[in-house]
Structures are given as structure tokens and as C-alpha cells.
Amino acid sequence: MLMQTHESRLEALRKELRRQELDGFVVPISDEHMSEYVGEYAQRLHWLTGFEGSAGAAALLNDEAAIFVDGRYTAQVRDQVDGKLFQYKSVPADNMGEWLGQNAEEGARIAYDPWLHTRGWAQKLAATLAKYGVELVEAPDNPIDHIWEDQPQPSAAPAFLQDDALAGQTSADKRAAIAEWLKAEGLDGTVISALDSVAWLLNIRGEDVARTPVALSYVVVNQDGTADWFIDPRKVPEEVSRKLGNAVRIRQRSGFEGVLRSEYGGRRIAVDPERTVAAVFQALEAGRAETVEAMDPAVLPKAIKNETEIAGQRASQARDGAAVANFLHWISVEAPKGAVDELSAAEKLQDCREACGDLRDLSFDTISGSGPNGANPHYRVNENTNRTLEPNSVYLVDSGGQYPDGTTDITRTVWIGPDAPPAEVKDRFTRVLKGHIALDRQIFPAGTSGAQLDTLARQYLWMAGVDYGHGTGHGVGSFLAVHEGPQRISKPRGGQAGTDQELFAGMILSNEPGYYKPSAFGIRIENLILVEPRAIEGAEGDYFGFETLTLVPIDRNLVDVSLLREEEIAWWNDYHAKVHECLAPQLEGDARVWLDEACKAL
Incomplete structure (x- = not known):
């Protein structure tokens, strides 16, 4: 009989833990590849708690449970998770290890799934728990998978080729570059488990994760430039295997752990500690391989776009811009009538993108927030939260598309008339705009990190005594992940990946300062920006x-x-002149008239 409530699921999980002689368990949002967005089969935290955010974790003991999220999800977690079942905890103020140690009995055994966490995470948690006489142990099998009766199976969708003409470089050339790195470092091979790195390296894409065109698989690249691709062979069409050739051996994904244990003894294998789960390290070391911690060698080349990828990004942005402009014109006409809600607006925006051609998917679930819903930076509309875009209100829409030649991400905040916006709304919007412009205009020396630029976007908000709780910019892939590392623009925070990453020409980032007044409105202005050399x-x-x-x-x-x-x-004025030049040939009728007016000089 299927368990229908989160309370019954929580009780069933505790029963399973007792059967496995465990006293607690940690449930993250993660998969075997440390992905930000995961397949339906890996949505264990959502199944257990109802939480739909993209970052968070739950910790449970025999008689207590807590869910840990950061400031982006403070309101959302309270809307979606029953506070009678889970205590709400905010990171970094609240520490999961401390909570577990303080609430577990001495001698308790807290379990984790080593296929869902990094080794560093496990070591840190184990050290914290040890202070309280509590032990961190591996779960022999994930307890949730034992009780989730209707758990979906991993996607069976076939992988497909990303044309070399869009990639700008062949897979053989990419593997050769990694092979040279391996030789220079005295390494025999490297494990690549991040799904977007696998896709980039092999010039393949997939449909295994919603909103991110990747295929569930691993790659081990060897010093001679050959590779072992661990994927369900049924997912590899003949044209894909033929294109990759004999230098890429297709091996069963389910046999990945066994191969790590049996075939790499005595070899030096590079593994990325931030992007690879603990189980990979454990399997290699159990087989007497020497693991060497090193950043995934595909990460930086993937982030630094080549000229072909840059040209593709410009082309996809032009099409996507026309789609969003058509949508904004529609909003300007229909929303003041009071007949548009958040769901219908998001659907209309997707229709506009589909009409522009070549849309393969959205790059993330559209954030369509009217009034107070827009004050949640990562709001996700559903039937229960859906609001009408009321006249004389603020509407925030953050959206993007996946196209074969690029990935887009844009936020626009608009005023739904007919009256003029209040002075407070205009003040906050203009301060966000000033920060956006300051970052966009900045020139900076080689070696500069995103953390060093972050203050530019916040300065005018700070002068008014306000701020925003999210990063200012993230990397963006090329028909890959909309959130791509290693670069980011954010406040420097100890240990946060990407804040110290040097920015290189060819990297693409978002520029998205914002302001959010709880229970009132949200503002964000987001463009994608390309790092380019400047001759001075x-x-x-x-x-x-x-x-x-x-x-x-x-x-x-x-x-x-x-x-x-x-x-x-x-x-x-310069920006809107460029907008008009790009979009005017693509728009017709009333939408073109709207564009002419929207792009007039201030």
C-alpha cells in the first residue's frame, strides 16, 4: 500500500532505520553526480518532506527531524514542509552536525549514503558528531529506496550528439587536451562524474534531468586519450557510438563501482573532491588505486567558451530576446485587465519561446511572481500559490531556454499599471538598476575574482540600508547547465565554491542584483554577460x-x-539602442510599436 502522507513516510523511514540498526539519517537533494537539478528517481528529499527547492537537506532521529535550507528558501520551506514533522533550520546559522550531535544519544549511529555526498562533507560531519560521542556510518543501502514503493526509475531516454559545428571542438581534441594534462601531472587517469562535464567532453547531450540536457553516466579518461563511458548501453544510439569511435569504450553504468574496485589498482587517478561523491573515492581506494584530489579537468575549458560557442550564445540570445519581448508586450496589454495570473503568464512565455524556434526545453522552472510572491527569490508557482497579476502591482519573471546553440537566463521586473508606481518601488528598482549598470560597465585586471566585483552591484542598495540574500552572478553553460561553475559573482564566504575563481575571457555569467520586500514585492534585473579582453x-x-x-x-x-x-x-540609451537594433527586425505589428516605445532614449 502506498504511503500517502509525509507523516506516514517519515514513520516508515524510522522503521527502516531501526531495521538497519541505525539511529538517524541525512537526506540531501543530490544524486550520484552531485547535480544541482536531479532526476525524478533522486528526489528523495521532496518525497519525504514536500520541499521543492533546489538546495537543502533533512536530518532525522528516532523522535526528531529538521530540514536545513539557506535564506533563499526561508518562506518556501514553511509553505511546503509540515512544521509539526520537521523543525525549520537556516544555514549557515544552524549547523546540521551540531543539531544531530546535540539531539542524538551518545553512541548513536547516524547514517549517510556515500553516493549522495562528497568525502569532505562526510569527514566534516563525522568530526562534529565525534565531539558528542556520535558515530557517522555509511548506510549499506539507501533506506528511502527501500520504502519508496513507487520510486521512478532513472530515465531511459537516449543520448544524442551535440554537433561539432556547435561545440567548436571535437571530443577527440578535448580528450587529447586532458590526456596531456594527465601526463604532465604524472597521472594515469581521471574520473569525471559531473553530468555536464561528461556531456561537454563527449559532445553528447541527453534528456535524463529536467531542464538540463545531460545523460546519466560517468567517464574515466586515460592518459592515452581513450575513455571508458559508463552508461546504460541501451541509451547509446548507433550514430553516437559511431561518432565517438573505438577510443571511447561504452561500459555498463551499473558496473561502474565494480570496475573502480577491480581495474585501477596501482594507478594514480585524479578525482574532483567537490564534484565527486565519497563512494567513488572509496571504490578506487578499496581497489588499491591512489586517488589524487584535483579539479575536474573539463570544468575550466567548459566554462571558457570558444568562439563557436560564443557565436551560438549570441544567436540564441537574439532569438530568445525576441520571444521575451513578445511576451512583455503581451503582458503590457493583458495584465492591466486583471485576467492574467502567474501560471498563465509562465505558459504564455513558454509559448513565445517555442514560437521563436529551436527551443529544446526551459533552462529552469520559470519564476513567475506577482506582488508578494515575487519577494521570494526562488519562488515556484503552483495551483495553490497562483496569484493574479493585479493592476498596480510589481511582477517579476525569471526564465530561460535551452537551445542547441546556447542557454539563456533573464529576469525582468515590470509594473502592471494603469497608475504610476509608488516612489518606494521606483527607488528600489532604480538602485538595483544602478548596481546592474555599475557591474556591467566595470573594467578589471586579469586575476580578478567574482567576489571582488560583487560589491559593485550592491553599493546603491547598501546606501539605503538594504541588500539581497543571493549571489549577484553565476556561470552559464552552452546548451548545458544554467548554473555552471566554477566562476560566480558573490559575497566572499568561507569555502563557497567559485567566489575566488579568477575570471577569464570567454566565461559567461549572470548579472542579477535584486531587492525583496517581504510580503510586498520583489525586484531583479538579470542579463547574461561575457568576459572579454579590453584594450586600454x-x-x-x-x-x-x-x-x-x-x-x-x-x-x-x-x-x-x-x-x-x-x-x-x-x-x-546605448543598451536600448542595441536592443532595438537586434529585436526590431524580429517583431511585427503592435509588438514592434511597443518595442519602439520601450527603447526610446531616457
Whole structure:
């Protein structure tokens, strides 16, 4: 009989833990590849708790349980998770290890699944628990998988080729570059388990994870440039195996752990400690391989786009921009009538993207937030939360598309008339805009990290005594993950991946400062930007700046022009001239008239 409530699921999990002689268990949002977005089969935290966010974890003991999320999900977790079953905990203020240690009995055995966590995470948790006389142990089998009766199976969708003409480089060339690195470092091979790295390396894509075109698989690249691709062979069409050739051996994914234990003894194998689960290290070391911690060698080359990928990104942005512009025109006409809600708006935006051609998927679930819902930066609309875009309110829409030549991500905040926006809304919007412009215009020397640029986007909000709780920018893939490392623009936080990463020409990031007034409204302006070299006469060293890739009007109704400096007005006018030049040939009729007005100089 299927368990229908989260309470009954929690009780069944505790019963299973007792059967396995365990006193507690940690449930993350994760899969065997440390993915941000996971397949339905791996949605264990959602199944157990109802939480739909993309980051978080639950910890449970015999008589207590807690769910740990960061500030992005403070409101969402309370809406979706029963507070009678799970205590709400906010990270980093609340520490899971401390909570478990303080609430577990001395001598308790807390379990984790080594296929869902990194080795560093497990070592840190084990050390914290040891202070309380509590032991961290591996679960022999994931307890949730024993009780989740209707758990979906991993996707059986076939992998498909990413044309070399879109990739800009062959898989053989990419593997050869990694082989040279292996030789230089005295390594025999490297395990690549991040799904977007596997896809980039082999020039393949898949449909195994919603919103991210990847195929569930691993790759081991050898020093001679050959590779072993661990994937269900039924998912590899003949054209894919033929294109990869004999240098890529297709092996059964289910046999991956056994191969790690049996075939790499005495060899030095590089493994990325941030992107690889603990079980991979354990399997290699059990087979007497020497593991060497090193960043996945596909990560930086994947982040630094080649000229072909950059051209594809510009082309996809132009099409996507026309789709979003058509949508914003539609909103401007229909929303003031009071007949549009968050769900219908998101559906219309997807229709506009599909009409522009070549849309393969959205790049993430559209954030369509009206009024107070927009104050949740990672809001996800459903039938229960759906609101009408009421006249005289703020509407925030964050969305993106997956195209064969690029991945897009854009946020626009618009005022739903007919009256003029309140002074407070215009002030906050204009401060967000000023920060957005400051980052976009910045020139910086080689060696600069995203953390060093983050303050530029926050400065005008800080002057008003306000801030936003998310990062300012993330990396973006090329028909891959919409959130791609290693680069990011964010406040420096101890140990947070990417904040210290040097920015290189060819990297793509988002520029998305915001402001959120709880229970009232949210504001965010997001464009994608490309790091590019900047020639400066007399410069002492190499310098970089940003090319703005996203070309869609920003709502002029929300701008308080009196707060803008001359150079900021010049940026606005120059940006909208480019928007008009790109989009005008793609729009017709009333949408073209709307564009003409939206792109007028301030």
C-alpha cells in the first residue's frame, strides 16, 4: 500500500532505520553526480518532506527531524514542509552536525549514503558528531529506496550528439587536451562524474534531468586519450557510438563501482573532491588505486567558451530576446485587465519561446511572481500559490531556454499599471538598476575574482540600508547547465565554491542584483554577460570587461531618472539602442510599436 502522507513516510523511514540498526539519517537533494537539478528517481528529499527547492537537506532521529535550507528558501520551506514533522533550520546559522550531535544519544549511529555526498562533507560531519560521542556510518543501502514503493526509475531516454559545428571542438581534441594534462601531472587517469562535464567532453547531450540536457553516466579518461563511458548501453544510439569511435569504450553504468574496485589498482587517478561523491573515492581506494584530489579537468575549458560557442550564445540570445519581448508586450496589454495570473503568464512565455524556434526545453522552472510572491527569490508557482497579476502591482519573471546553440537566463521586473508606481518601488528598482549598470560597465585586471566585483552591484542598495540574500552572478553553460561553475559573482564566504575563481575571457555569467520586500514585492534585473579582453592605451597588464549578451527592454516605468548619473543614462540609451537594433527586425505589428516605445532614449 502506498504511503500517502509525509507523516506516514517519515514513520516508515524510522522503521527502516531501526531495521538497519541505525539511529538517524541525512537526506540531501543530490544524486550520484552531485547535480544541482536531479532526476525524478533522486528526489528523495521532496518525497519525504514536500520541499521543492533546489538546495537543502533533512536530518532525522528516532523522535526528531529538521530540514536545513539557506535564506533563499526561508518562506518556501514553511509553505511546503509540515512544521509539526520537521523543525525549520537556516544555514549557515544552524549547523546540521551540531543539531544531530546535540539531539542524538551518545553512541548513536547516524547514517549517510556515500553516493549522495562528497568525502569532505562526510569527514566534516563525522568530526562534529565525534565531539558528542556520535558515530557517522555509511548506510549499506539507501533506506528511502527501500520504502519508496513507487520510486521512478532513472530515465531511459537516449543520448544524442551535440554537433561539432556547435561545440567548436571535437571530443577527440578535448580528450587529447586532458590526456596531456594527465601526463604532465604524472597521472594515469581521471574520473569525471559531473553530468555536464561528461556531456561537454563527449559532445553528447541527453534528456535524463529536467531542464538540463545531460545523460546519466560517468567517464574515466586515460592518459592515452581513450575513455571508458559508463552508461546504460541501451541509451547509446548507433550514430553516437559511431561518432565517438573505438577510443571511447561504452561500459555498463551499473558496473561502474565494480570496475573502480577491480581495474585501477596501482594507478594514480585524479578525482574532483567537490564534484565527486565519497563512494567513488572509496571504490578506487578499496581497489588499491591512489586517488589524487584535483579539479575536474573539463570544468575550466567548459566554462571558457570558444568562439563557436560564443557565436551560438549570441544567436540564441537574439532569438530568445525576441520571444521575451513578445511576451512583455503581451503582458503590457493583458495584465492591466486583471485576467492574467502567474501560471498563465509562465505558459504564455513558454509559448513565445517555442514560437521563436529551436527551443529544446526551459533552462529552469520559470519564476513567475506577482506582488508578494515575487519577494521570494526562488519562488515556484503552483495551483495553490497562483496569484493574479493585479493592476498596480510589481511582477517579476525569471526564465530561460535551452537551445542547441546556447542557454539563456533573464529576469525582468515590470509594473502592471494603469497608475504610476509608488516612489518606494521606483527607488528600489532604480538602485538595483544602478548596481546592474555599475557591474556591467566595470573594467578589471586579469586575476580578478567574482567576489571582488560583487560589491559593485550592491553599493546603491547598501546606501539605503538594504541588500539581497543571493549571489549577484553565476556561470552559464552552452546548451548545458544554467548554473555552471566554477566562476560566480558573490559575497566572499568561507569555502563557497567559485567566489575566488579568477575570471577569464570567454566565461559567461549572470548579472542579477535584486531587492525583496517581504510580503510586498520583489525586484531583479538579470542579463547574461561575457568576459572579454579590453584594450586600454598605456595599460600595465591585461584587462577585461563585459559584453552584454541579453537584449530585452528594461521597464522604464520603474526608473526614477533623477537618481541616475549622466553615464548611467548613457548606458541605458546605448543598451536600448542595441536592443532595438537586434529585436526590431524580429517583431511585427503592435509588438514592434511597443518595442519602439520601450527603447526610446531616457
